[in-house]
Amino acid sequence: xxxxxxxxxxxxxxxxxxxxxxxxxxxxxxxxxxxxxxxxxxxxxxxxxxxxxxxxxxxxxxxxxxxxxxxxxxxxxxxxxxxxxxxxxxxx
Numbered sequence: 394x395x396x397x398x399x400x401x402x403x404x405x406x407x408x409x410x411x412x413x414x415x416x417x418x419x420x421x422x423x424x425x426x427x428x429x430x431x432x433x434x435x436x437x438x439x440x441x442x443x444x445x446x447x448x449x450x451x452x453x454x455x456x457x458x459x460x461x462x463x464x465x466x467x468x469x470x471x472x473x474x475x476x477x478x479x480x481x482x483x484x485x
Contacts, residue, residue, distance in 0.1 A: 417437040417456060417459045417460070418431075418434075418437060419436065419437050419455075420438070420439045420440065422439075422440075422441065422442060423441070423442040424441075425441055427439075437452075437456060437459055438451075438452040438455050
């Protein structure tokens with residue numbers, strides 16, 4: 394997730410369709426003026442500060458769905474990785 398974004402203006406800076414393997418980006422900012430541009434560069438979501446827990450979870454669900462659409466087994470691998478990281482952190 395990006396917490397700050399400064400788009401480059403100018404001709405030719407727009408992309409018509411998302412390239413393959415473009416990262417899934419969620420923009421998190423207090424500025425609504427960049428929202429349209431964020432989606433022009435294929436943002437998955439745009440969270441405008443302040444946001445509540447429900448809106449944050451909505452965005453996370455969108456990210457999860459995108460990851461699963463790209464690779465159905467990825468969510469299980471990420472969950473296992475997070476569990477292992479938590480186990481290591483808690484035992485330290």
